[in-house]
């Protein structure tokens with residue numbers, strides 16, 4: 023089997039590529055500069071030339087609350103273009119199997135917790151990431167529509183907030199976990215007495231290690247196909263992938279302070295947005311099929327900090 027992993031140099035695409043290679047799958051990759059997935063003609067030429075059997079779509083314009091809120095046009099345009107080009111050109115080239123990576127932000131801001139798959143399109147989205155969420159909903163509907171009309175087998179996974187080796191540690195544009203690992207680490211190195219956390223510290227977030235996400239992706243993509251297929255009649259439009267437990271941002275900050283050895287004060291900057299108050303996923307559909315996360319938050323944060331120190335710090 024030849025699988026194109028779009029976004030193989032990203033955190034999720036990298037973890038999925040490593041797992042596919044461990045299983046002896048022949049993977050095809052292109053960097054962003056070799057193939058810009060917003061370029062329709064280039065994507066068409068790529069699929070015609072490469073003749074892959076499957077696609078994992080882990081390429082996207084990705085960022086945390088500040089990036090989403092500051093660059094909404096880039097988040098909606100680039101993600102819509104990437105999804106439309108990859109899904110359509112994969113179909114046109116006869117590719118039967120595709121896995122699309124969405125996000126938990128597709129669900130309404132006030133969805134009942136934990137959020138199950140049926141909460142999609144039942145209410146108003148969180149404004150800080152609405153353009154990105156709309157693009158991700160379009161991705162689900164692209165897959166669903168091509169399956170309905172053309173009989174393809176395009177599946178969508180909705181990950182909760184992810185973290186781990188290969189994350190983006192940009193001070194402003196990253197997600198909370200890498201941002202705080204970097205900020206606490208730099209405070210320890212410089213001897214700063216205070217670390218600033220955005221928002222009130224009250225929002226709840228669920229964090230899943232990227233290696234667990236990669237296992238779930240392969241499971242849904244069908245490398246453990248018999249297990250999955252036994253549970254998918256009729257096929258689901260999309261399926262949640264979460265850790266099963268959430269923490270407040272203040273609790274996450276205490277854990278990262280402990281792991282990095284920071285002993286100073288934490289200050290909450292309430293001029294910064296909190297975003298969604300809570301977004302805990304109901305992942306019972308997937309866990310009932312046999313997948314379960316293996317990496318707990320304490321171990322995951324420690325491993326991510328070790329990776330950051332060894333690689334980037």
Ligand SMILES: NC(=O)C1=CN([C@@H]2O[C@H](COP(=O)(O)OP(=O)(O)OC[C@H]3O[C@@H](n4cnc5c(N)ncnc54)[C@H](OP(=O)(O)O)[C@@H]3O)[C@@H](O)[C@H]2O)C=CC1
Nearest residue numbers: 029031032033034054058059081082084123125181183184
């Ligand atoms: N990280 C998280 O917490 C979560 C992520 N997800 C989803 O998982 C998927 C992977 O995310 P993650 O690995 O964290 O993101 P990363 O930013 O780490 O990786 C994204 C990859 O996509 C590539 N890419 C972006 N735009 C283009 C383009 N126009 N053409 C070709 N390649 C492009 C990037 O290349 P380059 O860097 O060179 O631009 C990068 O390698 C995304 O769909 C994301 O929405 C869902 C929920 C949570």
Ligand SMILES: C[C@H]1O[C@H](OP(=O)(O)OP(=O)(O)OC[C@H]2O[C@@H](n3cnc4c(=O)[nH]c(N)nc43)[C@H](O)[C@@H]2O)[C@@H](O)[C@@H](O)C1=O
Nearest residue numbers: 086087090125127151196197198201220221225295296297
């Ligand atoms: C995965 C998900 O990621 C984004 O949504 P988000 O969950 O709100 O993501 P976040 O990780 O950026 O923030 C989580 C919480 O943490 C707080 N927070 C504190 N201090 C920092 C901080 O320093 N940086 C960041 N980024 N957040 C901070 C922050 O204020 C917020 O309350 C989506 O836009 C969208 O991309 C998406 O789907």
